[in-house]
Amino acid sequence: xxxxxxxxxxxxxxxxxxxxxxxxxxxxxxxxxxxxxxxxxxxxxxxxxxxxxxxxxxxxxxxxxxxxxxxxxxxxxxxxxxxxxxxxxxxxxxxxxxxxxxxxxxxxxxxxxxxxxxxxxxxxxxxxxxxxxxxxxxxxxxxxxxxxxxxxxxxxxxxxxxxxxxxxxxxx
Numbered sequence: 001x002x003x004x005x006x007x008x009x010x011x012x013x014x015x016x017x018x019x020x021x022x023x024x025x026x027x028x029x030x031x032x033x034x035x036x037x038x039x040x041x042x043x044x045x046x047x048x049x050x051x052x053x054x055x056x057x058x059x060x061x062x063x064x065x066x067x068x069x070x071x072x073x074x075x076x077x078x079x080x081x082x083x084x085x086x087x088x089x090x091x092x093x094x095x096x097x098x099x100x101x102x103x104x105x106x107x108x109x110x111x112x113x114x115x116x117x118x119x120x121x122x123x124x125x126x127x128x129x130x131x132x133x134x135x136x137x138x139x140x141x142x143x144x145x146x147x148x149x150x151x152x153x154x155x156x157x158x159x160x161x162x163x164x165x166x167x168x169x170x171x172x
Contacts, residue, residue, distance in 0.1 A: 001060045003102045008050050022063040026085045031120045048082050056103045064090045067099040077113040101168050112157045119151050133163050
């Protein structure tokens with residue numbers, strides 16, 4: 001198994017097709033499903049992977065998990081995780097935590113204050129995951145363009161790093 005950092009600079013057509021296939025498999029885990037959004041799965045890849053940030057994929061040999069993030073705010077003080085997905089048969093194997101740990105090794109913490117995650121009330125897997133890491137629900141709001149209620153979770157970056165260090169003592 002390997003973890004690979006995929007950026008707009010190093011993404012090739014083969015990896016893009018692999019990411020597309022992975023997102024197709026976990027499509028129903030999103031609400032609304034990526035395929036049901038105005039620009040579909042291709043639009044998600046274009047906006048969130050090709051133009052906004054980085055993604056890490058866990059391969060065995062196909063992609064079985066992925067995490068994506070970008071920096072938000074004028075000072076880039078918020079690291080926003082927009083994607084964390086693991087194939088159902090690999091959940092509860094710490095792949096999500098491993099991806100989070102690997103991704104965070106490259107995050108620029110210079111101005112960073114918080115690490116945030118947005119999800120929806122029906123996504124029990126993500127809610128359990130962020131609660132397990134000690135995130136706090138800071139905002140519940142309605143998104144008219146998506147016709148859904150969203151939940152915004154945040155965690156102080158220093159507390160986040162402590163959580164990762166507990167899970168991965170080798171980081172210290």
